[in-house]
Amino acid sequence: MDPTTDNAAPTGDPAAARAALEALRAEIAKAVVGQDPAVTGLVVALLCRGHVLLEGVPGVAKTLLIRSLAAALELDTKRVQFTPDLMPSDVTGSLVYDARTAEFSFQPGPVFTNLLLADEINRTPPKTQSSLLEAMEERQVTVDGTPRLLPDPFLVAATQNPVEYEGTYPLPEAQLDRFLLKLTIPLPSRQDEIDVLTRHAQGFDPRDLRAAGVRPVATAADLEAARRAVAATTVSPEITAYVVDVCRATRESPSLTHGVSPRGATALLATARAWAWLTGRDYVIPDDVKALALPTLRHRIQLRPEAEMEGVTADSVINAVLSHVPVPR
Numbered sequence: 055m056d057p058t059t060d061n062a063a064p065t066g067d068p069a070a071a072r073a074a075l076e077a078l079r080a081e082i083a084k085a086v087v088g089q090d091p092a093v094t095g096l097v098v099a100l101l102c103r104g105h106v107l108l109e110g111v112p113g114v115a116k117t118l119l120i121r122s123l124a125a126a127l128e129l130d131t132k133r134v135q136f137t138p139d140l141m142p143s144d145v146t147g148s149l150v151y152d153a154r155t156a157e158f159s160f161q162p163g164p165v166f167t168n169l170l171l172a173d174e175i176n177r178t179p180p181k182t183q184s185s186l187l188e189a190m191e192e193r194q195v196t197v198d199g200t201p202r203l204l205p206d207p208f209l210v211a212a213t214q215n216p217v218e219y220e221g222t223y224p225l226p227e228a229q230l231d232r233f234l235l236k237l238t239i240p241l242p243s244r245q246d247e248i249d250v251l252t253r254h255a256q257g258f259d260p261r262d263l264r265a266a267g268v269r270p271v272a273t274a275a276d277l278e279a280a281r282r283a284v285a286a287t288t289v290s291p292e293i294t295a296y297v298v299d300v301c302r303a304t305r306e307s308p309s310l311t312h313g314v315s316p317r318g319a320t321a322l323l324a325t326a327r328a329w330a331w332l333t334g335r336d337y338v339i340p341d342d343v344k345a346l347a348l349p350t351l352r353h354r355i356q357l358r359p360e361a362e363m364e365g366v367t368a369d370s371v372i373n374a375v376l377s378h379v380p381v382p383r
Contacts, residue, residue, distance in 0.1 A: 070284035074272035088246035104234025128270035129168035136178035142185035236353035292382035
């Protein structure tokens with residue numbers, strides 16, 4: 055990748071890297087209207103080396119969002135449509151026999167990319183869903199006993215439809231916990247929808263992002279510089295204790311069968327640090343924790359059936375916890 059790409063910030067400088075990542079929002083907005091929170095969540099996931107579960111009804115630009123992010127970062131992206139007959143080797147790759155050499159060679163699957171869009175991940179059986187676990191956790195794929203490293207950066211953005219469950223295989227709790235964030239993609243506001251239709255009436259083609267004006271504004275080097283800066287962001291003992299108290303409070307909620315695990319607490323601390331750095335600070339404050347609590351924790355808790363029947367949601371439980379746990383001064 056050429057660090058001298060037009061509009062790209064100089065590499066290695068944290069301040070320049072922050073400016074480059076902030077420019078992503080404006081660049082992606084050339085193709086995707088009104089999804090700033092989702093864009094921010096994806097950037098936070100990249101900074102934390104995490105993965106994202108995108109939930110939204112069909113037609114709210116989930117695929118376009120990932121393609122636009124990849125174009126603005128000049129990263130490789132691939133899309134896999136998860137179906138009931140999809141096999142693990144269709145994702146990870148497999149050994150292929152070459153008759154000319156009488157040997158087996160490895161044919162990489164679509165997981166060997168920077169941004170993998172796992173479309174409708176809950177439509178494929180658990181065996182194929184689990185094929186992503188090693189890739190997401192270990193950043194490698196093992197085929198025939200040989201581990202093969204994945205590119206860096208590497209992010210899985212999995213989508214699922216929140217309203218159509220016929221013929222689906224809900225993700226098990228252990229796999230849900232592997233996703234750093236769960237981002238909900240809402241229907242656009244009236245004005246945003248008018249803007250979308252206006253763009254299409256003017257000739258916008260979602261399959262041609264270059265014609266839409268989406269250009270690389272940041273590089274993988276910028277992302278690496280940003281990651282180093284995030285890792286140096288200060289977390290006081292009071293903030294660490296606050297994160298622990300929030301997560302422990304979910305385990306005591308009468309509306310839940312189980313609350314946030316220690317892995318979830320670690321994830322919340324990581325996303326709060328990334329958000330603090332993105333907003334221009336080198337230290338974390340309680341508002342950073344609150345800002346990332348919903349997307350980081352909502353998929354890590356399990357509601358009791360009776361609570362669901364009463365209209366309780368994961369977000370309402372987390373908001374209640376945040377309102378009751380004492381905030382450090």
